[in-house]
Amino acid sequence: MIQNQWYAVLSSHKLKPGKPVGAKRFGMKLVFFRDEHGAAACVSDICAHRGASLAGGCVSNGNIRCPFHGIEYDAEGKCVHIPSEGKASKIDFSRFRLKRYSVKEIGGVIFVWYGEAEPEREPDVFGIMTDPSYTYDHTEDCWNVQYSRVIENQLDVSHLAFVHRTTIGRGNKTLAHGPKVEWLDDNTLQTSANNEVDIGQSPRPSSECVIKDTNLTFKYPNMWLNHVTDKIQILAFFIPVDEEHSIIALRFYNRITGVKAVDKMIAWMGSRANRIVEKQDKRVVETQEPKKSSMGMREKLVAADRPIMEYRKKRAKLQKE
Ligand code: FES
Ligand SMILES: [Fe+2]
Structure with a gap:
């Protein structure tokens, strides 16, 4: 692989609102979903709790919910809800953060930035x-x-x-x-x-x-x-x-x-x-x-x-x- 590049990784038509899509890319299990504004997001498909695939879950209010115990993550991979802790929980969930990937969508193609650094340019497209x-x-x-x-x-x-x-x-x-x-x-x-x-x-x-x-x-x-x-x-x-x-x-x-x-x-x-x-x-x-x-x-x-x-x-x- 070449590091620090935008890779075309998914056709937009495969990513419908409300339905996560699991996909192996760069040898890693990733999950794609659309946030509440319809923007594509991509995070690790391994739930930080006990490793279930988030792709089998659902998307609600732009967050992805794990099918196992219902833990929810936002488009940035931040854990926003742990049902067993209750809605009113004041616990710091930061240790549950998922790795997230920068995403761009151009001309019906979803691009993911693969690399350590943050993207410093746009995808090069036709x-x-x-x-x-x-x-x-x-x-x-x-x-x-x-x-x-x-x-x-x-x-x-x-x-x-x-x-x-x-x-x-x-x-x-x-x-x-x-x-x-x-x-x-x-x-x-x-x-x-x-x-x-x-x-x-x-x-x-x-x-x-x-x-x-x-x-x-x-x-x-x-x-x-x-x-x-x-x-x-x-x-x-x-x-x-x-x-x-x-x-x-x-x-x-x-x-x-x-x-x-x-x-x-x-x-x-x-x-x-x-x-x-x-x-x-x-x-x-x-x-x-x-x-x-x-x-x-x-x-x-x-x-x-x-x-x-x-x-x-x-x-x-x-x-x-
Ligand atoms: S494994 Fe995902 S919520 Fe438990
Ligand atoms: Fe050929």
């Missing part, structure tokens, strides 16, 4: 997430690898002709030119596939390649955007569950007709296609050893792996910082 002209459909799936493997797969341009030979990789374009990798800013890298059928030509170096209109952009620590056309874009975020599991969340955005109901239908169909492609990736990536990637690992990379190398280098730098 403009499309808050652009009302687009409509999207959301789908997600759990993979048995660390999130770094899922990210690298989404930056991998030379697997298309093999893993996706029946879908987005049709045409036997096995030879990979470049690929070019550009840093749009300190936190954002962009690349695009530039593959051809192998007729004996040599792959061009990345310096002779360009980023095409259909391209991939990645923002640390865990968001990705496939710009297909101006009207169709696919957003993904790679949710770290633990060191061997992650959730890939995929959103098909479009503004093809500009009519919301029609675009919604198109997005729904786009999601079905996303799922087919995603399953093709999952089948192979889950077999990779080891289950997470790092700079010093013993893989023999090729020129086509340049985006992956760039991802690893910057990740290692951020981990060190």
